[in-house]
Amino acid sequence: MTSHVMPTYKRLPVAFTHGEGAWLWDEEGNRYLDALSGIAVCNLGHAHPAVHQALCGQSQKLLHTSNIYRIPLQEQLGDQLIARSGMDNVFFCNSGAEANEAALKIARKYGHERGIAIPTVIVMGNSFHGRTLATLSATGNSKVKEGFAPLVEGFVQVPYDDIPAIEQALSANPQIVAVLVEAVQGEGGVNVPAADYLNRIRALCDQHQLLMMMDEIQTGIGRTGQFLAYQHNGIMPDVCTLAKALGNGVPIGACLARGTAAGILTAGNHGSTFGGNPLACSAALAVLATLDADNLLAAASQQGQALFAGLVGRLQGNPHVLAIRHKGMMIGIELDAPCAELVTLALAKFLLINVTNERTIRLLPPLIIDNQQVLEIVDTLAELIQVYTGQQHEKS
Numbered sequence: 560m561t562s563h564v565m566p567t568y569k570r571l572p573v574a575f576t577h578g579e580g581a582w583l584w585d586e587e588g589n590r591y592l593d594a595l596s597g598i599a600v601c602n603l604g605h606a607h608p609a610v611h612q613a614l615c616g617q618s619q620k621l622l623h624t625s626n627i628y629r630i631p632l633q634e635q636l637g638d639q640l641i642a643r644s645g646m647d648n649v650f651f652c653n654s655g656a657e658a659n660e661a662a663l664k665i666a667r668k669y670g671h672e673r674g675i676a677i678p679t680v681i682v683m684g685n686s687f688h689g690r691t692l693a694t695l696s697a698t699g700n701s702k703v704k705e706g707f708a709p710l711v712e713g714f715v716q717v718p719y720d721d722i723p724a725i726e727q728a729l730s731a732n733p734q735i736v737a738v739l740v741e742a743v744q745g746e747g748g749v750n751v752p753a754a755d756y757l758n759r760i761r762a763l764c765d766q767h768q769l770l771m772m773m774d775e776i777q778t779g780i781g782r783t784g785q786f787l788a789y790q791h792n793g794i795m796p797d798v799c800t801l802a803k804a805l806g807n808g809v810p811i812g813a814c815l816a817r818g819t820a821a822g823i824l825t826a827g828n829h830g831s832t833f834g835g836n837p838l839a840c841s842a843a844l845a846v847l848a849t850l851d852a853d854n855l856l857a858a859a860s861q862q863g864q865a866l867f868a869g870l871v872g873r874l875q876g877n878p879h880v881l882a883i884r885h886k887g888m889m890i891g892i893e894l895d896a897p898c899a900e901l902v903t904l905a906l907a908k909f910l911l912i913n914v915t916n917e918r919t920i921r922l923l924p925p926l927i928i929d930n931q932q933v934l935e936i937v938d939t940l941a942e943l944i945q946v947y948t949g950q951q952h953e954k955s
């Protein structure tokens with residue numbers, strides 16, 4: 560079958576018709592266990608009644624007006640995000656890349672207001688910030704950038720989880736105005752930094768008057784067991800970006816700012832036609848209410864720990880498993896060789912997983928998974944990995 564959709568994705572040969580919680584059904588009626596949540600998007604699972612009701616109710620009333628007018632649902636959502644994050648204000652957009660674009664514009668204008676001619680942002684190796692020109696330029700993965708020169712300038716890259724490298728970059732370049740960092744690198748391989756890494760970046764940013772900008776697009780909205788992952792560290796960034804799970808599948812992004820950073824963008828500086836429209840905000844408000852009502856931050860910690868412990872129990876001793884990393888319900892299993900085929904092998908066993916950075920199996924199940932589903936993921940995946948690494952070993 561030929562498709563007229565531009566071939567920008569390597570797609571698996573399956574299409575889903577409907578879902579419920581952590582289950583998805585394909586066109587043939589097969590049922591799959593979803594351990595990926597559309598890449599950390601459907602944190603409440605599929606067809607969640609609270610989101611369904613919010614969308615139905617809102618679509619009966621009003622989908623869109625314009626940011627030319629006040630949007631009360633946007634104001635309510637802003638209040639809730641501010642209360643939960645400790646930040647001061649928010650700009651709404653439609654995706655992660657757009658949220659990071661807003662953050663980068665804040666950094667640039669902040670720099671210019673301080674008389675810096677080429678405001679420069681420190682970014683990390685192995686990072687991922689999006690596919691627009693500015694965000695791919697900020698991304699620490701050459702595959703994402705290849706073919707798209709000239710890149711947007713104003714970035715300096717240092718290795719992730721390396722404080723001395725940031726200190727060196729700062730002494731080499733007086734035009735640095737901000738640090739952009741993920742709390743846990745998602746696309747980069749579920750890389751969990753040293754416990755005090757973010758605290759030390761916070762201290763450096765204070766010392767040098769830099770904006771600490773956290774990309775929480777994948778780690779936010781409860782994924783790691785806190786509403787935002789920086790809350791594990793007891794710190795506050797100056798800018799924080801959200802998207803993915805904020806609407807549980809309805810496109811919405813947000814750029815939160817605090818203190819000086821919250822006063823940088825003013826009327827006419829930035830905008831978005833769809834950003835924060837009534838429909839998207841109604842979904843996000845339902846997501847936030849459900850996180851509380853169903854105690855999903857605690858669930859993310861508990862089930863994440865159970866998954867991690869189960870996988871460690873089954874895979875320890877396998878010499879091809881180099882590491883199992885996790886923060887809440889973000890889990891990475893790093894093998895000693897590329898293992899992208901595991902995605903197809905898991906699909907044949909009706910389990911949806913992902914492999915990122917070539918050899919890290921990534922699990923991002925919905926936060927609502929139950930004990931039985933945790934056991935099923937552990938069983939199916941551990942068995943697959945044992946067989947797969949055994950065969951790879953025989954081949955070599």
Ligand SMILES: *Cc1c(COP(=O)(O)O)cnc(C)c1O
Nearest residue numbers: 654655656687688689745776777
């Ligand atoms: C997914 C992701 C993005 C990009 O979000 P889009 O909605 O695809 O533009 C940016 N940063 C991180 C950390 C992500 O995981």
